[in-house]
Amino acid sequence: MGLDLTESFSQAAESVLEKLKSTAFARAVLLLEKDGGVTMSVGKSSDLDLTPFSVLSAACVSAGQELASLVGESEFRSMVHQGEKISVYLETVDDHAILGVIFDKTTTLGLVKLRVGKSRPKLRLILDEARKLHKPTLTVGTAFAEEARNQLDELFGG
Amino acid sequence: MPFISPTSREVSCKIVYCGPGLGGKTTNLLQIRDRIPAGSRGKLVSLATRGDRTLFFDFLPMDLGKIKGYTTRFHLYTVPGQVHYEASRRLILRGVDGVIFVADSQRDRLDANIESLYELERSLDRQGTRLAKLPAVIQYNKRDLEYICDLTLMERELNPLGFPQFEAVAIRGEGVVDTLKTACKGVLDRLA
Numbered sequence A: 001m002g003l004d005l006t007e008s009f010s011q012a013a014e015s016v017l018e019k020l021k022s023t024a025f026a027r028a029v030l031l032l033e034k035d036g037g038v039t040m041s042v043g044k045s046s047d048l049d050l051t052p053f054s055v056l057s058a059a060c061v062s063a064g065q066e067l068a069s070l071v072g073e074s075e076f077r078s079m080v081h082q083g084e085k086i087s088v089y090l091e092t093v094d095d096h097a098i099l100g101v102i103f104d105k106t107t108t109l110g111l112v113k114l115r116v117g118k119s120r121p122k123l124r125l126i127l128d129e130a131r132k133l134h135k136p137t138l139t140v141g142t143a144f145a146e147e148a149r150n151q152l153d154e155l156f157g158g
Numbered sequence B: 001m002p003f004i005s006p007t008s009r010e011v012s013c014k015i016v017y018c019g020p021g022l023g024g025k026t027t028n029l030l031q032i033r034d035r036i037p038a039g040s041r042g043k044l045v046s047l048a049t050r051g052d053r054t055l056f057f058d059f060l061p062m063d064l065g066k067i068k069g070y071t072t073r074f075h076l077y078t079v080p081g082q083v084h085y086e087a088s089r090r091l092i093l094r095g096v097d098g099v100i101f102v103a104d105s106q107r108d109r110l111d112a113n114i115e116s117l118y119e120l121e122r123s124l125d126r127q128g129t130r131l132a133k134l135p136a137v138i139q140y141n142k143r144d145l146e147y148i149c150d151l152t153l154m155e156r157e158l159n160p161l162g163f164p165q166f167e168a169v170a171i172r173g174e175g176v177v178d179t180l181k182t183a184c185k186g187v188l189d190r191l192a
Helices: A007-024 A050-070 A109-133 A142-155 B025-035 B083-093 B107-126 B151-158 B176-191
Strands: A028-033 A038-043 A078-082 A087-092 A097-103 B003-005 B010-018 B045-048 B054-067 B070-078 B098-104 B136-141 B165-167
Touching: A007 A028, A007 A038, A007 A097, A007 A109, A028 A050, A038 A050, A050 A078, A050 A087, A050 A097, A050 B045, A050 B054, A050 B083, A078 A109, A087 A109, A097 A109, A142 B054, A142 B070, A142 B176, B010 B025, B010 B083, B010 B176, B025 B054, B025 B070, B025 B098, B025 B176, B054 B083, B070 B176, B083 B107, B098 B107, B098 B151, B098 B176, B107 B151, B136 B151, B136 B176, B165 B176
Parallel strands: B010 B070, B010 B098, B098 B136, B136 B165
Antiparallel strands: A028 A038, A028 A097, A078 A087, A087 A097, B003 B010, B045 B054, B054 B070
16 A cells, blocks of 8 residues: 655655645645555645545545446546535546645636646656655564554553 | 555555445444544545445544554455445455455355355455455354354355454444454564
């Protein structure tokens, strides 16, 4: 699950998200994993429960993928959930990542799409490079596992 | 494989409840939610039909807090049991770290259990994972009902790989925590 971005890749991706947020006049921009994880977010997302947001966004994109294959398309790259005040625009970045933009009436869907279109190739490059160099950490040590086991017992009352 | 981020000091593991439709997967998750202190669990997300059948999945994040400096979380999912939801099942099983198979002990559900287990193995195979290689737990649910299968028979049909197994009455919360703890510990052992 997920990609552990090193500091330099993280900063590069964050700067793309920040620029997207400001030029699209969005409330928040999120970089999400297709398996439901959150890679990073910028903007006004403090009042948002990011974990279910990310899981549900990933589910929407997955459902869209299946719909696409039913009508003979290789993918539906983007989808929009339009609300009265707040809307959400989702677009796949590559095979693993999704870009989510939360926006309100201060901007338009057209502008959001346009700005995402400009940001997407930059993000792809950053993520491609990060994945090439990424060596997943497989273990955290026996002390971690032992403490986690104890914590689990404690969580359920021994 | 669990997500371990030395950069953001985070460990995330994914456990998926599988099994035949109406076997008690969502009930397991609801019981777990009610047994975890509010500060250690997130919002339960349930994508169900009006008849309360799981349409896509249920999701419950469970937070173990900071362990050796790592924020440690388990993400618990259920998948729809009905055979025709294969696509949803495949999506949820992507990146799974541990499996809980909730079997329905009722005699007339034995074939459904076997078919569901076969479907699970097929879905995992398609993503290059083998059930035998995963930490897995079998839960024999609904042990309180009258017309249920003998445990020996269920073990023979559903657990040839010898996974840890528990008898349960999920609706009363019996066996639910032991099942989950065993699955989580199986995943944690792989991190050592």
